[in-house]
Amino acid sequence: MPRIPSPTVELHRETLPNGLRVVLAPDRSAPVVAVCVHYDVGFRSEPPGRTGFAHLFEHLMFQGSESLEKLAHFRHVQSSGGTFNGSTHPDYTDYYEVLPSAALERALFLEADRMRAPRITAENLRNQVDVVKEEIRLNVLNRPYGGFPWITLPPVLYDTFPNAHNGYGDFSELEAATVDDCAEFFDGYYAPGNAVLTVAGDLDVDEAVALVHRHFGDVPARPTPVRPSFAEPPPDRERRRHLPDPLAPLPALAIGYRLPDPVADLEGYLAYEVLSAVLSDGDSSRLEQRLVHTDELVTEVGAGCGLFGAPLDARDPDTFTVTAVHPSTVDVNRVLAATDDVLAKLAAEGPEPAELDRITARWAATVFREHDRLVSRTLAIGAFELLHGRAELIAEVPATVAAVNADQVATAAAHLNPTSRAVLIIEPSAH
Amino acid sequence: MRSAEEIGRTGVGARPLPAMGTVRTDRTPSAVDTVLDNGLRVIAVQRPAVPMVELRMEIPFGGTHRTHAARAELLAVTLLSGTRRRDRFDVDRELAAVGGDLHAGVDPEHLSLAGSALASGLDVLLDVLGDALTSAAYTETEVSRERTRLLERITMSRSQPRVIAREALQRRRYGDHPATREWPEAGDVAAVTRDAVRALHRRSVVPRGAVLVLVGDVAPDHAVGAVASALASWTSDRSATEMAVLPELTGADLQLVHRPGAVQSQLRLSAQALPRTDDRYPALQLANLVFGGYFSSRWVENIREDKGYTYSAHSGMEFNPYGATLVADADTASEATAPALLETRYELGRFVVVPPEESEVDNARHYAIGALMIATSSQRGLAGHLTSLASRGLDLDWLRAHPGRLQAVTSKQVAEVVAEFFSPTRFTGVVVGDADRLAGPLAALGGVELP
Numbered sequence: 094m095p096r097i098p099s100p101t102v103e104l105h106r107e108t109l110p111n112g113l114r115v116v117l118a119p120d121r122s123a124p125v126v127a128v129c130v131h132y133d134v135g136f137r138s139e140p141p142g143r144t145g146f147a148h149l150f151e152h153l154m155f156q157g158s159e160s161l162e163k164l165a166h167f168r169h170v171q172s173s174g175g176t177f178n179g180s181t182h183p184d185y186t187d188y189y190e191v192l193p194s195a196a197l198e199r200a201l202f203l204e205a206d207r208m209r210a211p212r213i214t215a216e217n218l219r220n221q222v223d224v225v226k227e228e229i230r231l232n233v234l235n236r237p238y239g240g241f242p243w244i245t246l247p248p249v250l251y252d253t254f255p256n257a258h259n260g261y262g263d264f265s266e267l268e269a270a271t272v273d274d275c276a277e278f279f280d281g282y283y284a285p286g287n288a289v290l291t292v293a294g295d296l297d298v299d300e301a302v303a304l305v306h307r308h309f310g311d312v313p314a315r316p317t318p319v320r321p322s323f324a325e326p327p328p329d330r331e332r333r334r335h336l337p338d339p340l341a342p343l344p345a346l347a348i349g350y351r352l353p354d355p356v357a358d359l360e361g362y363l364a365y366e367v368l369s370a371v372l373s374d375g376d377s378s379r380l381e382q383r384l385v386h387t388d389e390l391v392t393e394v395g396a397g398c399g400l401f402g403a404p405l406d407a408r409d410p411d412t413f414t415v416t417a418v419h420p421s422t423v424d425v426n427r428v429l430a431a432t433d434d435v436l437a438k439l440a441a442e443g444p445e446p447a448e449l450d451r452i453t454a455r456w457a458a459t460v461f462r463e464h465d466r467l468v469s470r471t472l473a474i475g476a477f478e479l480l481h482g483r484a485e486l487i488a489e490v491p492a493t494v495a496a497v498n499a500d501q502v503a504t505a506a507a508h509l510n511p512t513s514r515a516v517l518i519i520e521p522s523a524h
Numbered sequence: 525m526r527s528a529e530e531i532g533r534t535g536v537g538a539r540p541l542p543a544m545g546t547v548r549t550d551r552t553p554s555a556v557d558t559v560l561d562n563g564l565r566v567i568a569v570q571r572p573a574v575p576m577v578e579l580r581m582e583i584p585f586g587g588t589h590r591t592h593a594a595r596a597e598l599l600a601v602t603l604l605s606g607t608r609r610r611d612r613f614d615v616d617r618e619l620a621a622v623g624g625d626l627h628a629g630v631d632p633e634h635l636s637l638a639g640s641a642l643a644s645g646l647d648v649l650l651d652v653l654g655d656a657l658t659s660a661a662y663t664e665t666e667v668s669r670e671r672t673r674l675l676e677r678i679t680m681s682r683s684q685p686r687v688i689a690r691e692a693l694q695r696r697r698y699g700d701h702p703a704t705r706e707w708p709e710a711g712d713v714a715a716v717t718r719d720a721v722r723a724l725h726r727r728s729v730v731p732r733g734a735v736l737v738l739v740g741d742v743a744p745d746h747a748v749g750a751v752a753s754a755l756a757s758w759t760s761d762r763s764a765t766e767m768a769v770l771p772e773l774t775g776a777d778l779q780l781v782h783r784p785g786a787v788q789s790q791l792r793l794s795a796q797a798l799p800r801t802d803d804r805y806p807a808l809q810l811a812n813l814v815f816g817g818y819f820s821s822r823w824v825e826n827i828r829e830d831k832g833y834t835y836s837a838h839s840g841m842e843f844n845p846y847g848a849t850l851v852a853d854a855d856t857a858s859e860a861t862a863p864a865l866l867e868t869r870y871e872l873g874r875f876v877v878v879p880p881e882e883s884e885v886d887n888a889r890h891y892a893i894g895a896l897m898i899a900t901s902s903q904r905g906l907a908g909h910l911t912s913l914a915s916r917g918l919d920l921d922w923l924r925a926h927p928g929r930l931q932a933v934t935s936k937q938v939a940e941v942v943a944e945f946f947s948p949t950r951f952t953g954v955v956v957g958d959a960d961r962l963a964g965p966l967a968a969l970g971g972v973e974l975p
Contacts, residue, residue, distance in 0.1 A: 097623070097642070098575045122573045123901035124548040160538040164829060168820045171887050174894015178820075193894045195545040212532035218555040223832025231835050231855050235788040276528040295548065311536075325928070326673070330569070342683045343676060370741060375625075376605075377616040389669060420676060439600045451620035458623025458642050461574040466902045467686035 097457045097495070100464065102488045104474070105298050107305070111314040112286025115305055116484045118293035118474055120467075124292035127471035128200040129189040130208065131479040134268070134282035136260030137183045138325055145262015148181040149225050149270060150278050152278040154181065154188065156217040159210035163217060166203055173199050181260065182399075183477055185239045185405045191468045194295035198304050201292075205308035206254035208285060213275045222267050229261050236262075236391075237340035243516060249391055250349040250515035255323045258412060284315035291484075293476035294467050325408060332515045337522035343392065345418045346425055348432070349515040350508070352398060354409035356481055363493050364501040365413055366404045368509075370452040371502060372396040372415070372435070373446045377451075379435050384417065390428050391419040405490070410482055412508065424438040428493055433511055440507035440523075445497035455497040460491050549584055550897060555920050556744040560752050562759045563732025565943040566616040567910055568747035569739045569920065577643045577740030577747075579653070580624070583957065584733050584845075585635040585766035592711035593632065593705035599721045599729075601674055604652075605666040612666065615652055622648045632703045633767045633845065634915065635729065640904075642740045643658065650754035657729060659759045663674060665719040675710055682707065685783070685956065687857075689790035692781045693851075699796055702768055703844070713972045716949070718971050733912065734762030735914040737906040761950040770846050772796050772862040776952040778865075778964040780966055781937035789861040789957025790853070791868065795950040797841055797848040798941075800919055806929040808841075808945060813888035814880045815946060816852055817873070818895075820887060823852070823871045824880040826883075831867060833860040843916060850945065861967035865955065872948040879939035893927045 105117040139146040139219070170177045176193030190200040201351075233239035251257040290309065312346055344410075353361035357371045372380045373396040382434045385390045394417040398404035419428055464470040478484040555569040585596055590952040604626060605612045612910040617966045619626055622645020629636050641649040645956035687707065736755075738747045744941060773796040797812075798805050809817075816823035816839030827833045880888075900906040900923070955962065959975050966972040 096644070100574075120573075123897075125898050125901045141919040159532055159534060160541075164820070168887065171820045171891045173544060173819055174890045174897065176895060177799060191898050193547055193897055195547040196894075198542040198545065202539070206539070210532050210534050211604055220829065224835055227833070227855070227857060227860075227920055228835035230788040230857060235685055235786060235855075237680075256666065272528045275527055276531055277533055280526055308907060340683060341678045372777075377613040377620070382613065385673075386669065390671075392680075393675050418676075418680070429547055447617075451617060453622050454623040455625075455644065458640065459574060461576050461623075461642075462640060462904065465574045465576065471631040497960045 095435065096494070097454055099490045099492060100461060102474070104484050107302055109285065109306065109309055111309070111312055112284065112317065113312065114289045114472055114478065115299055116289065116291045117296065118291070119296050119461055119469070120293065122296050122378070123467070124295050125191060125467055126193050126194040126197045126200070126292070127189060127294055127467045127477045128197070128204055129187060129291045129471045130204050131289045131291070131475040132186045133184070133282055133320065133479055135169070135182045135186060136321045137186040137255040137283065142266060143253050143261065143274060144258050144266045146270060146274065147186060148260060148262065149221060149267055149274060151179045151181045151186050152208050152221040152225060153162065153213055153217060153275060154211055157212040158207040158223065160201070160206045161445045166207070169199060169203060183260065185476065187472060187475065189468060189472060197292070197296060197301065201304050201308045204290070205312060208222065208283065208309070209312045210289065211279060212216045213272055213279070215272050218272055218275065220272065222270065225267060226264055230292065232259060237338060237342065238495070238519060239287055239344060241345065241519060242349070242416060246338060246347045246349045246400070246412070246414065246515060246517045249332050249517050250328065250412060251325060252351065253323070253325050253412070256325060256392055261397045280315065281318055284317050284436045285309065285312045287313060288318040289475050292470050293471040293474060308490060327513050328515065329513065331511050333518065334516070335520055338519050339523045341419050341519055341521045344421055344521060345416065345424065345519040346428060347517045348415040348429070349488050349517070350413040350513070352411045352413050355405055357413055358410055358496070359481070360493060362398065364488070364497050364505045366398050367449070367452055367494060368495040368502050369396040369413070371439065371448055374452065374455060379439065380415070380432065383427065383435050384431055388431055390423050391417040391429055393418045405480070406476065421521065429516065431477045436509050437507045440503050443503035446499070449499065449502075451499070457491045526736055531673060532914060548643070550901070552924065554716065554744055555626065556748050558748060558920050560731070560755070562755065563763070564755065565735040566751050567735065567737045567887070567914055567920065568744035568750050568839045569906060569910065570741065570742060570744055571739055571906060572741040574903065575741045575904060576640055577635070577646050577649070578648060578737055578744050578903045578909050580737045580911040581637040581653070582735055582911060583729060584633065584764040584766045584867050585630060585728055586633065586712050586765045587728070588702055588768050589928040591712045591716070594693045594716050594722050595679060595724045596709035597708045598713060598716050599724055600628045600635060602662055602666055602670045603660050604656050605670065606661045606663060607653060608657045608661060608932060618648055624649050628651060632705055634702045642646050646742060646747065646750055647754070650750055654754040654758060656745055657755065662718050662721050662725070664718055667721060669716065671713060673715055677700070678710055678713065683823055685786070685788070685790055688783060689956045690830070692956055693792040695795065696952060696954050697773055698770065698781050700714045704767045705769055727762065728765055730760035730762050730764050732760065732762070735911065737907050737911045737914060739903045739910065766845050770844055771810065772847070773952060775950045777971050778953045778955055779973045780888050780959055780962060780975055781956040782952050782957060782975045783956050784960070786858065786956070786958040788857055788960060789866060790855055790957055791861065791955055793852040793868065793953035795850045795945060797850045799843060799946060800913070800916060804935065804937070804941050806926070807943045809892060809931055809932045810888045810930065811938050811942045811946065812839055812841060812850060812854065813892060814884045815875055816880065818888070818891055821957060822875065825870065826863050826871055828856060831863070833857070833864040833867070843912070845916070853909045856877065858961045861955065861957055861962055862969050868967060869948050871952070872946055876943050877948045879942050882933065885933070885935045885938050889930050889933065892930050894927065
């Protein structure tokens with residue numbers, strides 16, 4: 094067993110009088126800097142009748158602000174040698190730029206300008222509704238397994254609108270969005286006190302703090318929203334739904350289970366992350382060995398925390414998923430039974446010590462690798478600060494994962510039982 | 525409640541964009557680029573930001589036989605499924621213990637291996653690699669199971685619109701050339717035997733002509749030594765096989781390919797371009813950016829930000845052993861397909877008639893230099909860039925000199941390559957979508973071959 098090095102991340106904090114929380118993470122190993130803003134609103138907060146609105150609004154934040162005409166944001170970032178993007182999650186929306194460090198002040202200016210005074214017009218709204226509809230055609234409507242499982246599983250596992258609805262939105266509801274809706278959403282959720290600004294990479298802390306004050310200092314303070322609880326009870330039985338997919342060539346299934354609250358019980362949550370690796374990380378993992386190589390039931394199998402391919406991306410409630418694609422000659426109940434069997438054995442006996450050692454090593458390596466990309470590291474720091482109030486988790490999580498023991502994994506496996514889960518079955522329906 | 529208009533205004537009014545600060549250039553990393561006794565080229569670069577090492581390997585893997593793609597694909601998915609010393613699960617367990625991963629893949633040009641590990645586990649990573657290269661077992665059980673899984677994966681891939689469009693484009697561009705066989709035919713895969721895979725391995729998984737790149741928290745001399753010792757017994761009299769010579773593209777009508785019931789169409793246009801070794805390449809790289817190679821380009825600003833016809837439009841360059849091509853991609857709703865094609869042709873025409881202004885060239889230049897710096901600032905990014913350069917005979921020096929080349933490009937040079945390479949008549953391509961809805965408007969527009 095090699096000695097696993099621990100990550101070290103230098104962090105500095107500052108809160109502006111207007112409430113904006115700022116995290117700085119200097120690292121001068123390359124002449125590159127990243128600026129990222131996380132707003133504490135995601136698609137769980139969009140109102141009924143306006144599905145997809147949080148994501149549509151994210152698009153509009155790129156459409157100009159008091160000092161920037163339409164197209165200017167993109168042009169300024171790119172002509173400074175930088176790249177940009179934004180993304181909408183269940184509980185937050187992020188925006189970022191990565192640039193040569195000489196462009197740091199520009200990036201701060203661009204983010205501050207749209208935090209202070211975005212310019213939302215009916216023309217740009219119509220244009221971006223069309224663009225978002227094309228995005229949904231591309232990623233959902235025109236392809237097999239579109240939205241599987243992040244759009245299609247939640248309505249089986251959850252009952253309430255915030256947790257169950259489609260975060261990409263229905264076309265008719267996107268089309269119904271108005272400029273007034275946008276104004277109300279901005280004033281309700283995009284206050285500086287409802288955001289975290291993260292600046293990481295090639296920077297001098299004192300200089301960066303001065304620049305942050307210069308550009309964000311006069312963004313007016315506004316009331317921040319009371320964050321609602323999205324809690325709902327876990328299912329008290331198995332819920333099953335069949336979904337025909339005319340484009341899918343092979344059947345697929347997704348099993349959804351409820352996870353512990355990631356903020357209130359981080360250690361408990363991470364036991365499920367370790368469990369997911371025991372189940373499906375690599376050929377020697379338990380579901381791979383059993384379902385793919387021994388029983389030859391499925392083509393692909395995966396397990397993990399969260400609906401977006403990464404753990405710790407949302408607040409409570411969050412979802413543990415097992416997904417599989419299998420030949421149409423295999424009955425879905427055989428796949429479920431074999432999965433339950435693997436889980437029951439783990440619940441009874443726990444994983445072996447060597448399995449846990451391997452997971453510790455691979456988890457640490459994955460974290461190092463991910464954070465070697467400045468943009469990933471910056472986004473993770475901002476999300477940890479926003480969701481957990483603790484940017485330090487960027488360096489602490491690998492050790493917490495390493496400390497998860499066999500009993501905790503067994504207990505997690507025992508909680509993934511057939512009487513409290515959702516099963517979504519994709520049925521090819523072309524013929 | 526404030527109105528949107530009130531939100532977009534403050535007492536101060538519009539503020540000026542801050543100036544750029546002083547640009548700092550990256551340190552020159554310590555590196556070794558050498559050829560081992562067995563003919564393998566090894567490039568090792570020290571980038572110690574995290575205690576990891578990235579490994580990439582490319583072996584030219586061309587083949588002209590109709591069933592080569594099927595054999596190559598089955599070889600790639602079985603290569604790491606066991607050796608004389610290790611079974612599939614040992615491979616995974618030993619790699620996992622050093623935080624490692626190793627995967628194989630194949631395309632018409634290369635067999636590729638990509639992996640990573642904690643830097644302290646480099647020897648294990650190389651040992652597993654060497655073991656697979658010299659004594660992959662291809663047991664009957666593994667070959668048979670992987671054959672079944674491969675057939676299922678091919679079915680899955682061919683249900684994806686982007687794969688359907690890619691195959692249609694390749695056929696349109698290159699007919700029956702081996703380059704078109706990016707996914708093998710199911711019937712051919714079903715017929716591949718274990719012996720055929722083993723024979724292909726013996727003949728074509730060879731070091732001479734291949735390149736291995738290591739980037740990470742390693743001393744380059746030590747890393748090269750570790751490779752030399754781990755792969756010493758990997759030898760062959762043969763050299764790796766390049767893909768057959770590709771013909772140059774010539775302009776042609778677009779081909780409409782019917783995909784019944786599609787709600788969105790794939791627009792794919794392509795024309796002959798220049799390889800990176802050509803003196804005019806930097807000018808063509810900037811020209812492509814100005815046309816459609818980044819967000820702030822003429823094509824994207826038109827069909828996305830003005831018209832809302834697409835979410836994703838992008839033009840880029842594809843490199844092959846004999847040259848390069850331009851490929852412009854956009855996915856667009858059925859009702860917007862003909863209008864999007866019209867605008868695409870308009871922008872190509874406008875590009876050659878109204879060539880990029882100085883400011884457009886400068887913006888593209890700054891983006892190209894900055895984006896390269898960002899992309900190569902991670903171990904993974906640098907390893908990927910170096911591998912694609914090395915497989916075309918280029919090296920770290922070429923990469924480090926490239927910003928200087930981009931700086932030197934003049935607007936006149938850009939205008940010259942635009943005139944030569946972006947004329948609408950030089951392009952060929954496909955439109956994949958529901959022909960029942962597209963045939964009428966596309967026929968009216970012209971320049972499209974209907975099914």
